[in-house]
Amino acid sequence: MLRWKYSRPLLGLLILITAIGPAIHLGFLAEPGMQQTLAVAFLYGALALTYDLLFGFTGLLSFGHAVFFASGMYLTAIFVNSAHMSLFPAAAIAIFITSLLATAVGAASLRTTGITFAMVTLAFGEAGHIIISRNFGNFTNGENGLALNADRVPSFFLGVANTRYLFWLALSVLAITYFAIWWVTQSSAGKVFQALRDNEVRASVLGLNPFVYKLLAFMIAGTLASIVGCAMLVISGSASPRFASAETTIALLLMVILGGAVTRWGAVIGGILYSLASTRLQDFSKIATQHHIPKVLSGPLSEPAFTLGLIFILIVMFAPGGLSGAYYRLRQSYFAKKSRKAETE
Amino acid sequence: MDTFVLISITGVGLGALYFLVASGLSLIYGLMGVLNFAHGTFLVVGAFVGLWMSTQVFHTNSTFAFIVSMIVGGIGAGIFALIMEQLLITRLYNRHIDQALVTVGVALVVGAVLGGWFTNDLRLLPTPPWFINTVTIGKAFIPVDRFLYILTALALLGIFVGILKFTRIGLIIRAGVENRTMVTALGINVKRAFSAVFFLGGFAAGVGGVLIAAYQGGVTPLMAGSWLIYGFIVVVIGGMGSIGGSAVAALLIGITKQFVNYYIPGLGDFVVVILLVAVLLVRPQGLFGKVSA
Numbered sequence: 001m002l003r004w005k006y007s008r009p010l011l012g013l014l015i016l017i018t019a020i021g022p023a024i025h026l027g028f029l030a031e032p033g034m035q036q037t038l039a040v041a042f043l044y045g046a047l048a049l050t051y052d053l054l055f056g057f058t059g060l061l062s063f064g065h066a067v068f069f070a071s072g073m074y075l076t077a078i079f080v081n082s083a084h085m086s087l088f089p090a091a092a093i094a095i096f097i098t099s100l101l102a103t104a105v106g107a108a109s110l111r112t113t114g115i116t117f118a119m120v121t122l123a124f125g126e127a128g129h130i131i132i133s134r135n136f137g138n139f140t141n142g143e144n145g146l147a148l149n150a151d152r153v154p155s156f157f158l159g160v161a162n163t164r165y166l167f168w169l170a171l172s173v174l175a176i177t178y179f180a181i182w183w184v185t186q187s188s189a190g191k192v193f194q195a196l197r198d199n200e201v202r203a204s205v206l207g208l209n210p211f212v213y214k215l216l217a218f219m220i221a222g223t224l225a226s227i228v229g230c231a232m233l234v235i236s237g238s239a240s241p242r243f244a245s246a247e248t249t250i251a252l253l254l255m256v257i258l259g260g261a262v263t264r265w266g267a268v269i270g271g272i273l274y275s276l277a278s279t280r281l282q283d284f285s286k287i288a289t290q291h292h293i294p295k296v297l298s299g300p301l302s303e304p305a306f307t308l309g310l311i312f313i314l315i316v317m318f319a320p321g322g323l324s325g326a327y328y329r330l331r332q333s334y335f336a337k338k339s340r341k342a343e344t345e
Numbered sequence: 346m347d348t349f350v351l352i353s354i355t356g357v358g359l360g361a362l363y364f365l366v367a368s369g370l371s372l373i374y375g376l377m378g379v380l381n382f383a384h385g386t387f388l389v390v391g392a393f394v395g396l397w398m399s400t401q402v403f404h405t406n407s408t409f410a411f412i413v414s415m416i417v418g419g420i421g422a423g424i425f426a427l428i429m430e431q432l433l434i435t436r437l438y439n440r441h442i443d444q445a446l447v448t449v450g451v452a453l454v455v456g457a458v459l460g461g462w463f464t465n466d467l468r469l470l471p472t473p474p475w476f477i478n479t480v481t482i483g484k485a486f487i488p489v490d491r492f493l494y495i496l497t498a499l500a501l502l503g504i505f506v507g508i509l510k511f512t513r514i515g516l517i518i519r520a521g522v523e524n525r526t527m528v529t530a531l532g533i534n535v536k537r538a539f540s541a542v543f544f545l546g547g548f549a550a551g552v553g554g555v556l557i558a559a560y561q562g563g564v565t566p567l568m569a570g571s572w573l574i575y576g577f578i579v580v581v582i583g584g585m586g587s588i589g590g591s592a593v594a595a596l597l598i599g600i601t602k603q604f605v606n607y608y609i610p611g612l613g614d615f616v617v618v619i620l621l622v623a624v625l626l627v628r629p630q631g632l633f634g635k636v637s638a
Contacts (some may be wrong), residue, residue, distance in 0.1 A: 061442065108626060111626055115380055116629055124622070130614050130615050131615070163632030175505070250382075254447070296462070298461075299458075299462050300457050300460075302464070303461050305460075306457035308448045308453065309449075309451070309452075312453065317433065317436065317447065
């Protein structure tokens with residue numbers, strides 16, 4: 001029998017073990033390869049969470065969110081490489097500029113609503129992707145991506161032996177994002193975001209300006225995404241145009257749906273699982289060829305998009321609310337059963 | 346002047362391809378409110394069916410074989426669209442966001458299946474030999490295949506308009522785009538119109554897929570990428586649910602893109618995006634869209 005009241009302390013313990021794992025050489029957490037994979041997964045968890053603020057909490061279906069993530073990466077890399085700044089000031093300026101960019105893009109696209117808003121953000125996202133991949137102004141190095149000049153990165157972020165610092169960097173960015181979003185969504189502004197999602201007309205009749213609040217949500221999500229972008233730049237060592245593409249935003253959408261929107265931890269779990277799955281599912285092809293599975297099956301199975309897309313369709317069709325939704329349903333049915341039992345006794 | 350003619354006609358040719366992708370997208374959105382991310386998949390499925398027809402069935406690159414392959418590709422994509430609609434979309438009745446999400450899933454899965462079966466390498470599509478000819482208009486040399494694109498798009502535009510204006514199902518579709526609830530309330534079965542729209546949209550995208558394969562030189566599971574985004578842009582600029590609007594917007598975008606790319610190489614995509622933003626900020630419902638009630 002599951003003991004639901006212990007689930008939170010257990011989760012806390014799990015997080016604590018994960019956090020100190022690399023320091024005490026605990027199992028697979030001590031392997032640099034695993035630390036790197038997990039660091040990337042944590043950052044995708046954080047990024048999915050920023051998308052949850054837009055899509056889940058405020059009800060804004062944006063297809064341009066990845067651009068702010070990429071903007072944080074690219075601006076930091078450009079300031080470090082070309083302006084010869086050190087990493088942290090460069091990141092701070094990059095984040096500030098991205099917040100201005102998000103405000104401008106948000107102000108233009110939030111003049112529209114619903115599906116039109118989705119299309120406008122898609123267009124802005126594509127514009128950003130084009131600027132980066134076509135290398136306008138010779139800043140971005142085009143399709144090849146832009147490597148971060150390692151000389152200006154603090155030495156404890158470099159080298160295989162120091163991968164655990166990258167791990168902790170990613171984990172702390174995830175924690176900062178989580179608490180920032182928790183604070184925003186619990187604040188009175190956050191309540192307005194949710195009210196706008198549920199019934200915009202009613203909220204505006206109460207005297208709240210929908211545009212201002214939606215812009216605030218858009219700006220906060222974009223700024224947090226750029227912070228995650230800076231961390232991703234340090235961890236992956238280079239920026240690449242694919243981070244700005246609409247596919248990346250669609251991946252974020254998948255992560256949020258997979259984990260379940262509006263629960264915060266759902267998006268984080270979704271992001272982490274998606275990232276791990278898309279790196280690990282490639283091993284399927286090896287297993288498939290070993291077991292002589294016909295090519296009709298093994299071909300698609302070797303592509304992570306197949307499995308992820310299938311899971312995604314099944315969740316949308318049969319389990320709306322994703323993983324966290326399923327958890328809450330189980331929990332609720334357990335408590336309902338318990339109270340019924342108490343009544344009969 | 347010669348350059349002007351050349352760029353204009355190739356621009357119209359490009360616009361014709363955009364129209365083939367966008368017309369179905371526009372009808373599907375206008376009638377059902379479904380933002381169809383799988384429309385690019387229709388295009389790829391059409392191209393693969395056309396490729397199969399022309400390499401496995403015909404073994405020749407005659408004009409007749411190409412035209413038949415194109416039509417069969419369209420029918421294949423239409424059937425695929427119909428299956429997707431029956432299997433997934435109808436079960437999520439009125440859950441618009443979920444419908445859009447399911448189409449994202451379909452695009453991922455089908456893309457992966459095709460990539461797994463056929464790899465992502467470019468496969469050559471046999472085209473009639475006269476495709477590489479040029480004709481001289483004034484002093485400009487125009488590639489002949491562009492005229493085929495334009496004619497096909499015009500034919501499909503004619504078929505669409507004919508169906509919408511003169512048939513009963515077309516009447517239901519037009520009424521449904523305007524106010525679906527009212528049509529349902531009058532006791533008319535809109536679901537059949539949904540299926541018709543998906544089939545027609547899939548057909549146009551499939552025909553477009555075969556032509557795009559001819560235009561780009563081959564078929565690959567990844568070929569839909571930017572065409573789908575351009576399809577969206579055309580639909581939004583033209584106005585959701587308006588076939589005429591899609592045609593005008595497709596022309597506008599095709600010509601703009603060709604001209605900008607000629608004078609400032611590489612900037613065409615960017616200018617199209619700016620055009621989209623400008624149109625939306627001035628007229629959020631698109632050039633020919635009606636303000637939804």
